[in-house]
Amino acid sequence: MTGADMVLEALEREGVEIIFGYPGGANLPIYQRLPAHPKLRHILVRHEQGAAHMADGYARATGRPGIVFATSGPGALNLVTGLCTAFMDSVPMIAITGQVPTAVVGRDAFQESDVIGCTQSVTKHSYLVTKVADIPRVISEAFHIAATGRPGPVLIDICRDVQQAEGGEFEYSYCSVLPGYKPALEPDPVQVERAAEMLAGARRPVILAGHGVILSHAEQELLEVAERSGTPVGTTLLGVGAFPVQHPLALHMTGFMGTGWNIKAVQNADLLMMVGMRVDDRVTAKLSEWAPKAESFVHIDIDASEMGKNVRPHLEVVADAKRALKAMASQVKPPPADRGEWLTQIDAWREEHPLKYSRSNGHLQPQDVLIDMYRRCKDDAIVVADVGQNQIWAALWWNYTKPGLFINSGGSGTMGFAFPAALGAKFGRPDKDVWCVAGEGGFVMTAQELSVAVEHQVPVKIVLLNNFSLGMVRQFQDDFYGGVRSEVDLTVMPDFVKLAEAYGLKARRVDKYEEIKPAFDEAQATPGPFLIDFRIDPEANVYPIVPLGKGLDDFWELPNGA
Amino acid sequence: MHSQLRVLRVLVEDNPGVMARVSGLIRRRGFNIQTITVGPSTEPGRSRMTLTVDAGHAEVDQVAKQLDRLIEVIEVEDITDAPTVSRELLIAKLDKVPPAVEQYGARLLAAGIVELTADSETVEDFIEFLKPFGIKELARTGPVAMRRSA
Ligand SMILES: Cc1ncc(C[n+]2csc(CCOP(=O)(O)OP(=O)(O)O)c2C)c(N)n1
Ligand SMILES: [Mg+2]
Numbered sequence: 017m018t019g020a021d022m023v024l025e026a027l028e029r030e031g032v033e034i035i036f037g038y039p040g041g042a043n044l045p046i047y048q049r050l051p052a053h054p055k056l057r058h059i060l061v062r063h064e065q066g067a068a069h070m071a072d073g074y075a076r077a078t079g080r081p082g083i084v085f086a087t088s089g090p091g092a093l094n095l096v097t098g099l100c101t102a103f104m105d106s107v108p109m110i111a112i113t114g115q116v117p118t119a120v121v122g123r124d125a126f127q128e129s130d131v132i133g134c135t136q137s138v139t140k141h142s143y144l145v146t147k148v149a150d151i152p153r154v155i156s157e158a159f160h161i162a163a164t165g166r167p168g169p170v171l172i173d174i175c176r177d178v179q180q181a182e183g184g185e186f187e188y189s190y191c192s193v194l195p196g197y198k199p200a201l202e203p204d205p206v207q208v209e210r211a212a213e214m215l216a217g218a219r220r221p222v223i224l225a226g227h228g229v230i231l232s233h234a235e236q237e238l239l240e241v242a243e244r245s246g247t248p249v250g251t252t253l254l255g256v257g258a259f260p261v262q263h264p265l266a267l268h269m270t271g272f273m274g275t276g277w278n279i280k281a282v283q284n285a286d287l288l289m290m291v292g293m294r295v296d297d298r299v300t301a302k303l304s305e306w307a308p309k310a311e312s313f314v315h316i317d318i319d320a321s322e323m324g325k326n327v328r329p330h331l332e333v334v335a336d337a338k339r340a341l342k343a344m345a346s347q348v349k350p351p352p353a354d355r356g357e358w359l360t361q362i363d364a365w366r367e368e369h370p371l372k373y374s375r376s377n378g379h380l381q382p383q384d385v386l387i388d389m390y391r392r393c394k395d396d397a398i399v400v401a402d403v404g405q406n407q408i409w410a411a412l413w414w415n416y417t418k419p420g421l422f423i424n425s426g427g428s429g430t431m432g433f434a435f436p437a438a439l440g441a442k443f444g445r446p447d448k449d450v451w452c453v454a455g456e457g458g459f460v461m462t463a464q465e466l467s468v469a470v471e472h473q474v475p476v477k478i479v480l481l482n483n484f485s486l487g488m489v490r491q492f493q494d495d496f497y498g499g500v501r502s503e504v505d506l507t508v509m510p511d512f513v514k515l516a517e518a519y520g521l522k523a524r525r526v527d528k529y530e531e532i533k534p535a536f537d538e539a540q541a542t543p544g545p546f547l548i549d550f551r552i553d554p555e556a557n558v559y560p561i562v563p564l565g566k567g568l569d570d571f572w573e574l575p576n577g578a
Numbered sequence: 579m580h581s582q583l584r585v586l587r588v589l590v591e592d593n594p595g596v597m598a599r600v601s602g603l604i605r606r607r608g609f610n611i612q613t614i615t616v617g618p619s620t621e622p623g624r625s626r627m628t629l630t631v632d633a634g635h636a637e638v639d640q641v642a643k644q645l646d647r648l649i650e651v652i653e654v655e656d657i658t659d660a661p662t663v664s665r666e667l668l669i670a671k672l673d674k675v676p677p678a679v680e681q682y683g684a685r686l687l688a689a690g691i692v693e694l695t696a697d698s699e700t701v702e703d704f705i706e707f708l709k710p711f712g713i714k715e716l717a718r719t720g721p722v723a724m725r726r727s728a
Contacts, residue, residue: 136598137602196653197649320646321647325640325643328637
C-alpha cells in the first residue's frame, strides 16, 4: 500500500467522515487516492484558513477531532491562525500537510517552508514523516494526543515522496499509551475531600466554570455540586452554557466584559473554585485586584501547568473535570444556615446591575436582534459567534442552558472564525440549526467560504451585526484611548445582499426593529444558507466593560441617559 | 543563586527536533536558557538533558510543568533545591600556563591548554585565576547534574 493510501485508510479506521482541505503540489499523491476512499467526504474550501476553522467548528460541535488537509509552504502556513485558534481553546484537530520530497528538504525547494518550526508553539504536538512505515503509527498517535487529556491540534507534515512510496502491508493499531504523555484523569481522593470541606467551610463561595467543563461533559456533575452545596456558578466566555443561565444560582459570564452581578460576586467571594479554566487576563482583569476577599482558591484542571500559572491555588486538583466534580458531588455538604444571606446579596446585585441596552436613538439595536433570534431557537440551536462586540452580545443576550451550543474563538480572538466554523459545525451536526453571528469586519475575512455554503447547500443562517466599523476597537478608542477614532471605519464595504447573491445565496437587509421578525421568518423558511445584513446602531457598545489595565471593581455600565 | 534560576534534569525522546522543541518552548514562555547539556542516556533512544533556566517573570514551577507538557519529554525533575552533585568541563588555551594549576584540580591537556572538571563556582574561580596569564580561547560545557544517593 502506498503512503497516501495508508493515510486515508488510517483516517477511515479512526472513524473520520469528513475532511476540510485544499490540494497542491506537495499533497497530490493523497488527492490522487482520495476518490478511491468514498467513505471520506472531502470539502474543498476556498482558503486553507477556512478549512482549519471548519475543522475546529466541526470538532467543537461533535467532540470528534476535525481533519484538515493542506499542501506545503503557503498552503500549510495559511493554517497557522486556525491552528492557534484551536490550540488556545483546546480543540482537537489533526492537520495533514504535504511537504517537499525528503531529498530536497532544507534546500529551499519550491513551496518549502519549515511548517513544523512555524507551528510548534500553536500545536499540541507535530510530526515530520520521512519514512512510509511510520505513517500508521504517527496517525494513531496523533488521534490519541489530539483527543485525550487537554485536547489540541496535532500537525502531521508528510514528504511527498513518502506519500508515494510503497509501504507494504497496512497494519493499524490504536494508540492508547505514550511514554511521555500521561494525562491526569482521576482526582486524588484526599484532595477531593479537602475541596468539599473547603466549599462547606466557605461563607461566600463562588464556582467559576470554563471550557474544560464543556469539553469533559461535566455539566450535570457541576449542577449537582452547585445545588447540593448551594454555591453560585459563573462561567468564562468559553464556559458559557456549562451552567444554565436562568438557574437561581447562575452568575452568568465572568471577567472583563462579564455581568455586574458576577463581578460583584467574584470580588466579594471568600472562596473561589475554578474548574476547567486558565484564569487568564480576560477573566481576572488586573490580577492584583482580582478576588481581593478570597481567602482560598481551589483549582480543578486537567493540565498541571495551569496550577499556579496565573493564580496560586490553596488546593490543586489535577484531574478531568467530570471525574473530579463527580467525586465531589457525593461529598459536598448542604449549605450552612447563613448561605441565604450570600444568595440574597447576589440577587440584590443582579437587580442593581442588570444587563441593559438603550433604544433611545432610534437605531436598530443588536440586542433586539439576538432576543428575537433566541425566542425562535430556544435551547436547541448552535450559535457560532465571531470576535468583537458581536461576540460579547451573543454571549450575554442568549440564555444558554446547555453546553456546546455557543461556539466562539475565546483564547485567540480570531476574527473570521465564525462563518467557516459554523459551516463545520453544521457539517458535523446536521440535526441542529446553526447560526453564525458576526460583525461585518470579521465576516469579510473569510467570506470566500460562501461558495462552500452554496456548493453543499449548508443551511447556516448568517446574522451580520453590521455597525459599519471595527466596533470593538472603536469602543476601546472611544472609551480608553482619548476618543481618537483611528482606522476603524468600515463604511466602504460590499453591499452584503448583492455579495450573497453573487455567491448564489439568498439574503436580506434589515434597518428597522419591525423588520427583524419577517427577516428571521424568511431565513428560517428558506432551505440552504441565508444571510441577513442587520444594520445596527453604529454607536452601540458592550457593557459592562472594565477599562484596560483596571481591576474588575472598576467596571463600567451603560452610561445613564444613553 | 538567583531565585528564578532552576536546574532541571530532563529525559527526552532522541528524535530530530527535540532540542528545538525544548528551546522553543523555553523562549516562548519567556524563560531563558543559561546552560544546556545533552547526551545519550542509559536508555536506548532517549537523551538526558541538564538545563539551567531562568524562569523570568513566571512562577518558577512553570518551567518544569511546561516542559512536561511536551510529548517527547518523558521525565522532568527540578533538582534546584535537591542535594545534587554537579560538574562541568572547561578547557582553555593560554599565553602562558601558570604554575601549580593542579591546585585547582586542573591538568595540562596539550601544550598551552589546560582542562578542569569541577562545579561551576570552582570553574568561575579558576577562570579568574587564569586571566592574568592571558586566555586566548575558552570553552565550557555547562553543568551536568544528578541527585546524590539517598
Ligand atoms: C484577525 C484579527 N485581527 C484583528 C483583531 C482585533 N479586533 C478585535 S475586535 C475587532 C473589531 C471587529 O470588528 P467587526 O468584525 O466588525 O465586529 P464588531 O466589533 O463591530 O462587532 C478587531 C479589529 C482580531 N481580533 N482578529
Ligand atoms: Mg463591525
